[in-house]
Amino acid sequence: MLRKITPILFLFTVILSSCSKDDDEVSPVSLEGTWSMTGVDLIVDAKAYPVTAEALLDNYYTNSTYEFKSDGTFVNTDSDGDEYEGTYVFDASAGTLVLMEGGYEDTYLVAIDGSNLVLSTPSIDLNKETSTQVEAGLLFEFLSLSYDQEDTIEGEGDSISIDYKFTK
Numbered sequence: 001m002l003r004k005i006t007p008i009l010f011l012f013t014v015i016l017s018s019c020s021k022d023d024d025e026v027s028p029v030s031l032e033g034t035w036s037m038t039g040v041d042l043i044v045d046a047k048a049y050p051v052t053a054e055a056l057l058d059n060y061y062t063n064s065t066y067e068f069k070s071d072g073t074f075v076n077t078d079s080d081g082d083e084y085e086g087t088y089v090f091d092a093s094a095g096t097l098v099l100m101e102g103g104y105e106d107t108y109l110v111a112i113d114g115s116n117l118v119l120s121t122p123s124i125d126l127n128k129e130t131s132t133q134v135e136a137g138l139l140f141e142f143l144s145l146s147y148d149q150e151d152t153i154e155g156e157g158d159s160i161s162i163d164y165k166f167t168k
Contacts, residue, residue, distance in 0.1 A: 029092040031110070034067045035117050035166035042146055042153065043123070043161040049153050051145045059144055066166065074099065106134070108164075115168040123161040138162065 040061060041048040056062045060078040067075045068088060076084045086101025090110070097108045097119060108119040124135045131139070142160050146153060 029112050031068045031088075031090045031097065031112070031117075032070050033168055034065055035168055037061055037064045037066075037164065038167050039165045040145060041163040041165070042142060043120075043163060044153055044157055045159060047154070048163065049146075049149070052149055055145050055148055058147075059141075074101075076101070117166040117168070119164040119166070121162045123159045125159055126157055 037056075040051040040056060042051060043049075051061075053062070057079065060080060060082075062079040064076065064078045067077075068090075069075075072087050072089070074086055074088050076086075078084075084101055086099055088100065089098045090096075092110075095110050097110045099106045099108070106121075108121060111118040111120070121138055124131070124138055139160070142162060145162070
């Protein structure tokens, strides 16, 4: 009888000792806090082109910040110190952020890696015959940011987007 119980007790002991609390739990992704802009990339046909310091300054991005608060509001401060307030909806599982300010609504894809944040605009297909108001605004911003570096951007320009980079 002891010969039958010993293997079962041994197996039971091995199973229990192999069970442990999972210490590698992933902490929830949080957008809350103040994020300082570190740069902007223009994306043309999936290739990134960093925006020049001059273009960032000309377009009020130098030293700009976003402060995301726990109550779903945000404050964007541009390089002149002007503040813009609005609300936001962050969906960590979908990786999206919607900013609503002054009657406008902008949607971004979100990538957070520790203290680094990248907000990516949706890609615009430049081969479409018509564009939405949001796409027209994004195209205007893209052209404003690329004005002084037109000679450095290569490609046919079938699709464009913008990546805004921040650090906490």
